[in-house]
Amino acid sequence: MRFLATPEKGExxxxxVRPGDASLLLVLAHGxxxxxxxxxxxxIADRMAEAGIATFRYNFPFMEHGKGRDSQEVxxxxxxxxxxxxxxxxxxxxxxxxxxxxxxxxxxTAASDSPLAGVHGLVFFAFPLHQPGKPDTKRAEHLSAVxxxxxxxxxxxxxxxxLELLRPVCTKLGKRATLHLLDTADHGFRTLKRSRKSExxxxxxxxxxxxxxxxxxx
Numbered sequence: 001m002r003f004l005a006t007p008e009k010g011e012x013x014x015x016x017v018r019p020g021d022a023s024l025l026l027v028l029a030h031g032x033x034x035x036x037x038x039x040x041x042x043x044i045a046d047r048m049a050e051a052g053i054a055t056f057r058y059n060f061p062f063m064e065h066g067k068g069r070d071s072q073e074v075x076x077x078x079x080x081x082x083x084x085x086x087x088x089x090x091x092x093x094x095x096x097x098x099x100x101x102x103x104x105x106x107x108x109t110a111a112s113d114s115p116l117a118g119v120h121g122l123v124f125f126a127f128p129l130h131q132p133g134k135p136d137t138k139r140a141e142h143l144s145a146v147x148x149x150x151x152x153x154x155x156x157x158x159x160x161x162x163l164e165l166l167r168p169v170c171t172k173l174g175k176r177a178t179l180h181l182l183d184t185a186d187h188g189f190r191t192l193k194r195s196r197k198s199e200x201x202x203x204x205x206x207x208x209x210x211x212x213x214x215x216x217x218x
Contacts, residue, residue: 003085005078009061022054025093029103051207056086076110098123112145155185
């Protein structure tokens with residue numbers, strides 16, 4: 001599929017994956033240095049489909065056209081356009097929105113500016129709280145303006161989300177935030193198989209948690 005990201009940037013590509021038993025639709029944005037066909041996003045979408053969750057994934061203009069990173073304003077406008085396009089593609093399904101790393105942060109930034117029409121909750125696959133080796137919480141300041149529930153799926157080895165900082169951020173957000181830790185996973189969801197306590201695949205785990213969390217949303 002294609003949709004208009006912004007008038008100045010033009011159209012971008014999108015992929016709708018809808019299993020026959022879909023109960024909701026997740027609008028899924030890619031990371032800063034990847035695109036909608038990257039293995040991480042592809043695997044997330046595949047496991048979501050197996051859990052009965054449809055996905056609408058898309059490219060930001062800078063990745064669609066192979067140019068330098070777009071401004072935050074362009075990225076958040078693209079998120080809003082993607083949500084509208086997804087809603088039009090599956091009018092009968094409740095909407096969630098989010099993404100991996102940068103994509104999740106742009107989604108939350110858009111939602112903090114004004115509500116994303118029809119979206120009931122945000123899902124962050126490895127929210128990039130800070131740059132590697134530079135722990136702070138400035139990137140989380142906008143989250144206080146988000147008015148809908150948020151699910152943080154964060155690896156215990158994520159170098160972009162120090163748990164000593166992420167936990168208090170989520171606590172401060174109160175009932176709006178749910179933090180689910182992925183044992184031994186890093187920012188790209190690579191795990192340490194020998195020391196990981198669960199035998200469940202980390203992507204299967206994320207799909208299960210999203211489904212369970214979404215079932216509790218009003």
